[in-house]
Amino acid sequence: xxxxxxxxxxxxxxxxxxxxxxxxxxxxxxxxxxxxxxxxxxxxxxxxxxxxxxxxxxxxxxxxxxxxxxxxxxxxxxxxxxxxxxxxxxxxxxxxxxxxxxxxxxxxxxxxxxxxxxxxxxxxxxxxxxxxxxxxxxxxxxxxxxxxxx
Numbered sequence: 333x334x335x336x337x338x339x340x341x342x343x344x345x346x347x348x349x350x351x352x353x354x355x356x357x358x359x360x361x362x363x364x365x366x367x368x369x370x371x372x373x374x375x376x377x378x379x380x381x382x383x384x385x386x387x388x389x390x391x392x393x394x395x396x397x398x399x400x401x402x403x404x405x406x407x408x409x410x411x412x413x414x415x416x417x418x419x420x421x422x423x424x425x426x427x428x429x430x431x432x433x434x435x436x437x438x439x440x441x442x443x444x445x446x447x448x449x450x451x452x453x454x455x456x457x458x459x460x461x462x463x464x465x466x467x468x469x470x471x472x473x474x475x476x477x478x479x480x481x482x
Contacts, residue, residue, distance in 0.1 A: 337360065337365055337367065337371075337375065338375060338378070338379055340360060340363055340365065341356065341360070341372075341375055341376075341379060341381075342379065342395050344356065344359045344360070344363070345381060345392075345393045345394065345395055346395065349386050349388075349390070349392040350392055350393050351390055351391055351392055351393075353369055353372045353373060353376065354369070356372050356376075356393065357369055357372050360372070376393070376435065377438075377439070377442065379395065380395075380439050380442070380443070381393045381394065381395055381435070381439070382394060382410065382435060382436035382439050382440075383432055383433065383435050383436050384436075391432040407439065407440035407443045407444070408440065408479070410433075410436045410437060410439075410440045411437055411440040411441065411444075411479065411480070412479070412480050413430075413433075414429045414430050414433035414434075414436055414437040414440075415427055415428070415429055415437055415476075415480055416428045416429060416430060418473050418476050418477055418480075419473070420463075420466075420469045420470065420473050422466050422469070423462060423463045423464065423465055423466050423468070423469050424460060424461070424462060424463070424469070425449075425459075425460070425461040425463055425469055425472060425473060425476075426458060426459070426460055426461075427441070427458065427459040427461070427476075428457065428458055429457050429458065429459065430457065431456060431457045432456060432457070433457065434454040434455050434456055434457055434458055434459050435454050437454070437459060438452055438454035438459050441459065441461070441476075444479075446472060446475075448463045448464055448468040448469075448471070448472050449461050449462070449463055449472070450462045450463065450464060
């Protein structure tokens, strides 16, 4: 079922300018898939969908099907261009992004393979990352800030 749903998501994202998880949920329900917003959120992460500007200047989901090297370069650029500020409190890292860029920046962050991160949640312009320890959070914040400034 998951494979069929993922295939349908890719098809829908290519066919329509889908701006929100709610829109994607509705399109899937219209196609006969009984899904929740939480399932869609996981699917977006697993499929590494990101938001890009469409011709109207609004954001839409897009699938990147490229080789790993090109993908890494694009993710690094999305990370650098999308992040406004990075800070932490104890073992929680908060990444402030441009409006509508949190999902793309979170996908870029996931592609970096930071094992210190237990999990993350992306909204519209913020990402919350839970890190194993405060010490690891401090080191990761330094590493991410260095990546932005490189």
